[in-house]
Amino acid sequence: MSVPRPAAVIVLAAGEGTRMKSRTPKILHELCGRALVDHMLAAARGLEPERLIVVIGHERERVGAHLARTAPDAQTVVQKEQRGTGHAVRIVLEAAGAIEGTVLVTYGDTPMLRTGTLAGLLERHAEDGNAVTVLTAEVPDPYGYGRIVRDATGAVLEIVEEKDATAEQRAIREMNSGVYAFDGVLLADAVKRVSVANAQGEEYLTDVLSILRRDGHRVGAHVAADHVEVEGVNDRVQLAAARRVLNSRLLEAHMRAGVTVVDPASTWVDVDVVLEQDVVLHPGTQLHGRTSVAEGAEVGPAATLTDTVVGEGAVVRNAVCVEAEIGPEAMVGPYAYLRPGTVLARKAKAGTYVEMKNARVGEGSKVPHLTYVGDATLGAGVNIGASSIFVNYDGVNKHHTTVGDHAFVGCDTMLVAPVNIGDGAYTAAGSVIDGDVPPGAIGVARTRQRNIEGWTVRKRPGTRSAEAAQRAAEAGDQQGSTST
Numbered sequence: 001m002s003v004p005r006p007a008a009v010i011v012l013a014a015g016e017g018t019r020m021k022s023r024t025p026k027i028l029h030e031l032c033g034r035a036l037v038d039h040m041l042a043a044a045r046g047l048e049p050e051r052l053i054v055v056i057g058h059e060r061e062r063v064g065a066h067l068a069r070t071a072p073d074a075q076t077v078v079q080k081e082q083r084g085t086g087h088a089v090r091i092v093l094e095a096a097g098a099i100e101g102t103v104l105v106t107y108g109d110t111p112m113l114r115t116g117t118l119a120g121l122l123e124r125h126a127e128d129g130n131a132v133t134v135l136t137a138e139v140p141d142p143y144g145y146g147r148i149v150r151d152a153t154g155a156v157l158e159i160v161e162e163k164d165a166t167a168e169q170r171a172i173r174e175m176n177s178g179v180y181a182f183d184g185v186l187l188a189d190a191v192k193r194v195s196v197a198n199a200q201g202e203e204y205l206t207d208v209l210s211i212l213r214r215d216g217h218r219v220g221a222h223v224a225a226d227h228v229e230v231e232g233v234n235d236r237v238q239l240a241a242a243r244r245v246l247n248s249r250l251l252e253a254h255m256r257a258g259v260t261v262v263d264p265a266s267t268w269v270d271v272d273v274v275l276e277q278d279v280v281l282h283p284g285t286q287l288h289g290r291t292s293v294a295e296g297a298e299v300g301p302a303a304t305l306t307d308t309v310v311g312e313g314a315v316v317r318n319a320v321c322v323e324a325e326i327g328p329e330a331m332v333g334p335y336a337y338l339r340p341g342t343v344l345a346r347k348a349k350a351g352t353y354v355e356m357k358n359a360r361v362g363e364g365s366k367v368p369h370l371t372y373v374g375d376a377t378l379g380a381g382v383n384i385g386a387s388s389i390f391v392n393y394d395g396v397n398k399h400h401t402t403v404g405d406h407a408f409v410g411c412d413t414m415l416v417a418p419v420n421i422g423d424g425a426y427t428a429a430g431s432v433i434d435g436d437v438p439p440g441a442i443g444v445a446r447t448r449q450r451n452i453e454g455w456t457v458r459k460r461p462g463t464r465s466a467e468a469a470q471r472a473a474e475a476g477d478q479q480g481s482t483s484t
Contacts, residue, residue, distance in 0.1 A: 003119040004126045007051065007101025007184055009044040012088050013037050013108030014057030014079040019235040025059040026233070027108040028066055031243040032250065033270025033289060036233055037063075039111035039246075041071050042271075046115030047104070047122065053096070054108065055079050055088045084202030085178070086194040093191060099184035102126070105205065106179045109232045111242055113179070117224050124222040125181035131217030132187070132209055134159070135179040137227035145175035146206065148221055156219045159206045174223070176206070177230035186212060246271075254279075267300075282317075294328070303333070311346070324356075327363075345380070358398075359390075362405070375417065376401040385411035385429065392417045404439060 017026025027037040034042070037054070044052060054071070056063045057079040064076055077095050079088050089105060102122060106113065117135070125133035134156060136148050146159045147169050159176045160169050190211040194203045213219045224230050233239050250271065251264045258277035261267050266283045269275075274292040281287075282300030289307040293299060297314045308321040311328035318334035324342040326332055331349040338350060341358035348361040351368040359373045365382035367373055373384070375392040382403050390401050391414050399417035403409065407421045410429035421427065422439030430446045437443035456469045 003047070003123050004102060006047055006049045006104045006122060006181075007099050008096075009047065009049040009052050009104045009106065010089060010092055011037065011040055011044065011052075011054045011074075011106055011108050012085060013063065014055050014060075014082050014088055015109075016058040016082070017109070017234070020239075021236075025063055028063065029233070029239055031111060031239060032246045032268075033272055034111075035066065035070070036111050037067070037108035038070050039271075040106060040108050040113065041074060043113050043115045043118060044104070044106065045073075047118055049104070050101070051075065051096075051099070053077060053092055055092060057082050057088075083196075084200070085205035086191055086203030086207060089187070089205055090191045090194070090203065093188045098188040101184050103182045103184040103187055104180070105182065107232060109234070110177075110179070110230065111233065112229045112231065112245055114229060117226075117229050118179075120224075121179065121181050121222045124220065128220045129218060130181075130220040131183050131212045131215075133181045133220045133222055134209065135177045135181075135224055135230060136174050136221045137177060137224040137230045138173050139175050139227045140173075142170075142173050142175050147172040148174040148176055150174075150221070156209065156221050157213070158210060174221075175227075177224065178205070178232075179230065180205070182208075183217075186215075186217060190215070262300075308338070375399065376403065376415075378403045379405035379407065379423065381406040382409070383407075384409045385413060387412040389414050390417065391415060 013027045015026065020026045020029065028035045052074045054067060054074050055077050060078055067074055067076055077092050079091055102125060104118065104122065121133060121135045139145065144162055146161050147165055149157045149160055149169060151157050187208065190208045193211055194207045196203055209219050228245055233242050247268055250269050251261050251267060254275050255261055259275045260280045262281065263283040267281050267285050269287045270289060272290045273287045276293065276295040278296045279293045280298040284302040285300035286304040291305045291308045293310040294312040296312050297310045299305065299310065299316045302318045303316050305321045307323045309325045310316060311326055311330060313329045314326050316326060316332040319332045319336040319338065321338040323340035324338035327344050327346045327348060329347045330344040332338065335353050336350045337355040339357035342356040343360045344350060345361060345363040347364045349366040349368060350356055353370045354367050355372045357374040359376045361367065361378045362380040362382060364380055365378045367384040368386065370386045371384055371388045373390045375398050376390050388409055392398050392401065401415050401417045401419050403421045404423035404425065406424050408426045410427050410431065412430045413427045414432045416432065416434035419433060420436045422437055424440045425437040426442040427433050427437060428442060428444040428446065431443060432445050433443045457466050460466045
């Protein structure tokens with residue numbers, strides 16, 4: 001049987017989440033590159049619902065602004081007062097009217113739920129002709145969960161909360177996930193009849209099951225294959241556990257597609273990361289945002305890439321790269337920092353203790369070590385000597401430096417922008433270049449060395465340096481007298 005398309009998916013996301021102990025609303029906490037609520041919405045979209053509705057309440061301006069950016073296809077409904085899950089669904093239906101067809105209700109803090117599990121719930125709901133089907137799971141320790149009480153035929157009789165359960169019912173290991181598939185018309189009627197006669201004075205969606213059963217309708221259940229999927233995130237401990245589960249899923253999928261992950265325990269990837277076949281990820285690698293790594297490239301160890309493109313066969317080691325583009329067969333690191341706007345062409349190199357920002361480095365060009373390159377364009381075959389600095393900032397404005405093809409910048413050169421180094425030009429080591437160097441010329445900008453004899457003994461008396469200098473002078477004098 002094909003999975004029926006739901007008429008609507010309602011995602012409950014209005015709660016405060018006090019156990020997170022955070023100024024950030026719980027559903028906006030991030031794991032694997034997405035907010036909690038965005039994971040749930042992604043799973044719901046896989047069902048192709050006719051309508052996607054999110055109930056918001058706590059910090060609704062902030063949450064609403066987030067959803068406007070990440071989920072423009074979702075309608076938001078505001079629950080001004082958080083008076084229970086039944087109340088949240090009721091205000092949705094009051095705003096939207098009765099929804100004919102299947103209505104799936106889920107939560108914004110269940111990021112591990114997969115589309116396939118939700119599809120299984122919908123399929124069971126349709127096959128059994130239920131008025132409501134609850135998603136359940138068999139858990140090793142059901143303490144604290146509502147228990148699913150079934151009759152002899154397997155139909156669900158009721159959901160009993162921990163505090164209300166008998167000793168026999170507490171032994172039941174099948175728990176309520178709080179995710180339901182409803183007949184939309186029956187739900188609209190039943191949710192109006194939910195009582196607030198409970199200790200919290202709230203409208204509970206679980207009461208709808210009892211109402212529908214009393215009305216003579218069938219109440220069923222679908223057991224999730226993996227109980228981990230239905231676990232919510234209520235505090236930082238559970239957030240970390242969810243991150244580990246999602247990361248393991250992502251790495252497993254990449255490995256099965258031909259990626260080598262040397263140490264999955266120390267490797268982290270976000271959901272939107274793209275890895276091609278024969279990529280190798282070494283220990284300590286973190287790939288964030290929309291980073292993509294092309295075939296045969298190696299990343300790590302100890303590399304953190306965010307929104308960065310890595311070309312075929314490139315190697316990135318011990319580096320931090322943010323919004324950078326690393327060309328095919330390029331080399332980065334160890335201990336390099338590529339900041340936004342950096343583009344390395346094929347076989348270019350950004351080596352040890354090199355920082356680049358808004359720099360385009362041509363094919364085969366090398367910046368091997370101890371150098372800052374900011375706001376610059378380097379042609380092909382350029383070599384930048386150690387300890388060189390592209391002086392791009394005058395305290396108010398940023399200025400650009402251009403280095404032509406096959407130019408050679410000597411060690412400890414400062415290029416004071418704006419400046420152009422022509423094709424095939426050189427700069428002498430130790431120069432401060434603040435004017436253009438024509439093609440084929442060498443720029444020399446340094447004073448002639450002079451030595452002041454005896455300075456250390458006169459100006460630093462009593463120091464070890466002075467003592468060493470004195471000994472050397474005396475040894476020289478003695479050697480001179482011996483030779484004569």
